[in-house]
Amino acid sequence: MAANKLINFRCPDDLLNAIETYGREKYPAVPNKRGSIEYDQSKAIRDILISGLEALTNGEVKIEKQIYPAPDNKSDAIAAQIIAQFEERFQKIENALFGE
Structure with missing residues (x-):
C-alpha cells in the first residue's frame, strides 16, 4: 500500500488560479510533456492544506x-x-x- 493517498476534488477557477500562482512562486518546475504544468502541484497543495489545517487547529481561522x-x-x-x-x-x- 502506498504511503501517500490520491485525492481528487472539484475546484472553482479563482481558487485554482490562486493555487497555480502560489505553486509557480514556491515550487517552479520545467513544464511537463504537454507543457501545461509549471510547478510541483503536490508540494503546493500539500503546503496549502497543512497551513490551512494549522490555522484551523490553532484558532487563527474558524469555520x-x-x-x-x-x-x-x-x-x-x-x-x-x-x-x-x-x-x-x-x-x-x-x-x-x-x-x-
Whole structure:
C-alpha cells in the first residue's frame, strides 16, 4: 500500500488560479510533456492544506459548522452523505496531523 493517498476534488477557477500562482512562486518546475504544468502541484497543495489545517487547529481561522437541511430527494441525500463523509475524513486527517 502506498504511503501517500490520491485525492481528487472539484475546484472553482479563482481558487485554482490562486493555487497555480502560489505553486509557480514556491515550487517552479520545467513544464511537463504537454507543457501545461509549471510547478510541483503536490508540494503546493500539500503546503496549502497543512497551513490551512494549522490555522484551523490553532484558532487563527474558524469555520462555522454548517447545518444541512433534510434532503428532498435521492440526489440531495447522496450529496448530504458525501459531505458528511468528507467532514469525517477531514477530522481524521486533522487528528492524524496534529495528534488530537
